[in-house]
Amino acid sequence: MGEKLTIQDIARLAQVSKATVSRVLNHNPSVDPALRDRVTRIVREHGFVPNVTATGLAGGRNPLIGVLAPPLTWPGIPEIMRGVAQYIEDSIYELVLYSINFERNHSDVLDRILSLRLVSSLLAILPGSLSPHLTNLYQTGLPLVLIDDQEAPGDIPWVGIDNAASAYDATRYLLEVGHRRIAHIVGPPTYYCSTQRLAGYRHALQCYGITHDPAFILQGDFEIESGRQIAANLFDGDRATWPSAIFAANDQMAFGVLDVTTQRGIRVPEDITLIGFDDHILSGYMQPPLTTVHQPFTEMGFKAAEVLIDILGATKGPPLRRSTDHPLHIQLPTSIVVRASSAAHSPSPAP
């Protein structure tokens, strides 16, 4: 099993030339069926697997997919990677993981990765500051798929969710259980997902004919601490000015809000209803458990891997054949996970 067989050995055993073995291995149609079977049998019998290194050198392409990912301890990343790994596992590809540390890595790291010529395709997860560089690389032919909610999707194949629609749904959910005074804690304004979620929130209010109250739009930064400060500030005000519900643009900020309500004895959802976004793995364990918008992280990873491998499969060696259709953007559906932070009752009977 562990012997280092080469294509030469198989050729000798099958009484054919290396070239023929190679053709069989690569499913070249111009090979006699009988011969093909004989070679195939011997290959299988000996468990021969072509040396990836040699194949890569000779043929150009190798079955390696580079995955650029933030630290695996970030929320949602393990779930995404699980999906990626799941799809790749059933393919002929292998996964080369580049765990990037945004505080230390710059675009030269990306250059080095590609210079090694180990991987010739990339699946980038939340590339952040690397985005512009990746765009350049894509223009020059690098097969690339993005999972990114910080930048608006461009020409690059992209997998994600519809942030505006999801935020619309979350807000409408609150409206439908009777809330009319709904605040929104916004994420960093430079993030695409922040502005989209804000837009969805606004749109929902508009649809329900609710006049927009600027005091209910609260600027956060996705960190738990910002949720804490915003809540403290809000609850410092006269109770009459409080909203009856808060829609936080991510779960972490909602955690911050919960921290404050717990400290001050403000009841959730009786005094104030709370809904987050992401379905963080901790959300179901909060006190009370947090209602939130579930992001299908695993499915996103799975789909992104599928898209990339599709692109690779369609490629007949360099130069890469690019579809001239509109850019490939895949939006996966989200869903609202109702938990106790919103489930108790409606504050006022709906009309």
Added chain:
Amino acid sequence: MGEKLTIQDIARLAQVSKATVSRVLNHNPSVDPALRDRVTRIVREHGFVPNVTATGLAGGRNPLIGVLAPPLTWPGIPEIMRGVAQYIEDSIYELVLYSINFERNHSDVLDRILSLRLVSSLLAILPGSLSPHLTNLYQTGLPLVLIDDQEAPGDIPWVGIDNAASAYDATRYLLEVGHRRIAHIVGPPTYYCSTQRLAGYRHALQCYGITHDPAFILQGDFEIESGRQIAANLFDGDRATWPSAIFAANDQMAFGVLDVTTQRGIRVPEDITLIGFDDHILSGYMQPPLTTVHQPFTEMGFKAAEVLIDILGATKGPPLRRSTDHPLHIQLPTSIVVRASSAAHSPSPAP
């Protein structure tokens, strides 16, 4: 930046032969300092990086480390991977991730991985049923490091914790705050860590002169449901028979216990004190937050990567030079994280 320079190009630019450039690249001492500088400068100017594939084919070794890991959504795995990635990031190596699904993968998958000859070294995390196969491969020269608590460490380089000592510490902690009736929920008996933790528990009781009560040794299986059932069973009994404290061999079983205490209105820690093992990412968010033994997952990953790369560095090409010392086993220290499940008035941690 993206041009495909070869060693030949550099040779031409530096007016030397490929061989010399190769020597400079590989820090071969037998090269004229002046020449070396000239070549080095040109290499840097052009950002030349040798093609990994070609290097691997010609030289045998490549800078690739295969990491065999369970699904990234398993407890502790992202933390371990974070440590692994952190160390590898600062080395010349790259990380090839093989996410293995224990329900589907068998040892033939391992064979295939090695047959590809992509990676020639492995870092295996909780290899489970792959252990015997890995042992064979190690015997035949595969550079390998294990992070595994299911099997007793053998000849293979190994990174982990001292389960017996850690369980001893946990039990002693309970004894020192006054408990004398301490139950232990044991993990699967086939796991090395289970028997070690049980041994540590027993040893601590012994040291405190406490007679061993078989009724306080409860057989679980590391799953949350077993904790639930054991607790239900325990609390069904006469209150006089209850222990005053429970030491669960992992946090998940402790979660199950907490589930039951909450349902039945049993106060923790007032009525019963609880301590777990692992410091699961959810433990600090339980109600009440769970006191537990912290496993230094990130450090374990970091250290394991360091050990493997040390081994690789000591290797002067195949055959691998093996140290004849005693097997390399590294035990990292654990620590007890005291939270409210064992300390009545400890503040609840901020998320």
Added chain:
DNA sequence: TTGTATGCGTTATCAT
């Protein structure tokens, strides 16, 4: 349809 020969980019073994 099949075999021969060349090349992929690098390292290593010879010479010089």
Added chain:
DNA sequence: ATGATAACGCATACAA
């Protein structure tokens, strides 16, 4: 100390 040149294992253009 440096330069040719032969591997490394495979794919492929070309010849047969």
